Amino acid sequence: MATVVDSIAPSRSVRRRVRITATMTGIVGGLLAVIAGALFDVRPPDAYGLCMACHARDLVDWTINAAAGTQLTVAPASLVFPVLTPIGVLLGALMAARTSGEFRWQQPEHPLKTFLYGILVMNCALLAGGCSIRLLLRTSAGEPAGMIGFGALAAGVIVATQWLRWRTTR
Amino acid sequence: MAAIATLVAGVVLGYLGQRSRMCFVGGIRDFMLVRDRYLLRGLIAFGVTAWLAFPLMTAIGAPGVGPFGASDVVTVILTACGGFGVGYISTLANGCPFRQHVLAAQGVISSAAYLAGFLAGAVIFHAWAAPLLLRLLPAWG
Numbered sequence: 001m002a003t004v005v006d007s008i009a010p011s012r013s014v015r016r017r018v019r020i021t022a023t024m025t026g027i028v029g030g031l032l033a034v035i036a037g038a039l040f041d042v043r044p045p046d047a048y049g050l051c052m053a054c055h056a057r058d059l060v061d062w063t064i065n066a067a068a069g070t071q072l073t074v075a076p077a078s079l080v081f082p083v084l085t086p087i088g089v090l091l092g093a094l095m096a097a098r099t100s101g102e103f104r105w106q107q108p109e110h111p112l113k114t115f116l117y118g119i120l121v122m123n124c125a126l127l128a129g130g131c132s133i134r135l136l137l138r139t140s141a142g143e144p145a146g147m148i149g150f151g152a153l154a155a156g157v158i159v160a161t162q163w164l165r166w167r168t169t170r
Numbered sequence: 171m172a173a174i175a176t177l178v179a180g181v182v183l184g185y186l187g188q189r190s191r192m193c194f195v196g197g198i199r200d201f202m203l204v205r206d207r208y209l210l211r212g213l214i215a216f217g218v219t220a221w222l223a224f225p226l227m228t229a230i231g232a233p234g235v236g237p238f239g240a241s242d243v244v245t246v247i248l249t250a251c252g253g254f255g256v257g258y259i260s261t262l263a264n265g266c267p268f269r270q271h272v273l274a275a276q277g278v279i280s281s282a283a284y285l286a287g288f289l290a291g292a293v294i295f296h297a298w299a300a301p302l303l304l305r306l307l308p309a310w311g
Contacts, residue, residue: 020189022197022212028186030219032179037235038227040175046235050183052267055176057292064293073296081173086271088180089187093275096188104277109264111283117263118270118287119294121256125267126295127303128252132194132266135253136213140220145241149253156257157198164261165203 033137042083044076047141051134053125055085128152183268188276193269195260244307 029050036042037049048054058078065072077083097103125131128149130138135153138146186192190212197210228234241249260266263284265273270288273281 020186022190022192022209023215025183025186025190025192026212026215026217027219029183029192030216031223032183033216034220034223034227036172036175036179038224038232040171042172042176043233046238050176050179052271053288053292056267056289057296060289060292061296072293073300077172084173084177085180088177088182089184089268089271090180090275092181092184092186093188093272094184095181096185097276100189102188102276105279106277107279109280111280114263114280114284115287115290117259118284118289119291120259120287121263121267121284122288122291123295123299124252124255124259126252126292126300128249128256131268132256132260133216133268135256136194136217137220140217141224141235141238143236143238145238145246145249148246149249152250152253153195153257154198156254156259157195157261158202158257159254160258160261161199161202 029133030137030140033133042077047134047137047143047146048075048077050085050137051130052086052089053122053131054129054134055083057122057126058082059084059086184272184275187268187272191269192272194266195257196265196269199261248303 033047033050035049037047042049054075055078058074059082061072061074062078062082064070065074074082094103121131128135129145130149132153135146135150139150191209192212193209194213194216197208197213200206200208201210224235263270265281267288270281270284274285
């Protein structure tokens with residue numbers, strides 16, 4: 001009903017709603033990542049304020065260590081209690097999807113294929129010392145290894161995009 | 171403190187990320203495929219904001235980052251290989267890890283399976299992959 005009304009005459013609530021762009025998200029993300037590291041002890045290592053791979057690793061390894069008494073690697077920032085970024089992102093995105101009516105169960109690809117992608121991306125990210133976000137954060141912090149990692153990441157995206165394009169036009 | 175800060179930052183970014191469809195590999199991909207700059211602008215905005223915010227934090231007395239010494243050759247090679255792998259596979263998987271978290275939260279089962287693999291991958295790396303690498307590369311670390 002709401003969408004029908006909106007399509008006839010955009011209501012005040014629709015007009016008042018600010019469109020959130022990727023640029024805004026980037027600015028807020030950059031700020032929060034630096035502030036978390038500088039003011040809220042999400043360190044060491046340096047430039048650790050935001051990373052989906054390292055923070056997920058800390059959360060999983062810390063939980064398994066606590067439950068099973070293992071000695072899996074955890075960053076110094078997460079020794080006492082792990083960082084909770086992945087849980088936060090899931091909660092925030094769930095809230096946004098629910099309030100905007102965009103939550104919908106769907107399965108565009110075979111779960112086994114994406115499960116394998118997940119394993120591979122996590123292993124590559126831990127090898128590089130960060131996911132795409134932290135490699136960019138390390139680049140912004142001026143770390144030479146981070147710059148090399150981000151350059152390699154960009155190269156990987158470019159090669160994969162060319163491969164996808166070649167495969168579809170063949 | 172770090173746990174609460176990252177939880178709050180995560181909720182904010184998860185919300186913004188869902189509304190804006192932000193993706194950290196999608197920017198380069200979209201620009202290459204259709205010359206679309208929407209996501210690329212987000213990527214650049216993140217980098218520039220962080221680049222400006224690091225010295226700003228040092229200026230107000232918070233602990234800064236660095237100085238960064240030169241890394242040894244093996245670390246550089248592993249970082250480059252890992253970075254390339256993250257970029258390549260993330261593009262095939264249709265989104266960076268951040269985007270996959272957001273998609274999983276809006277009901278995409280493929281992305282939820284990706285996250286399961288992502289978390290399993292952390293254990294696989296530290297339990298098997300890293301020790302194997304250390305044995306093959308005794309000079310590293």
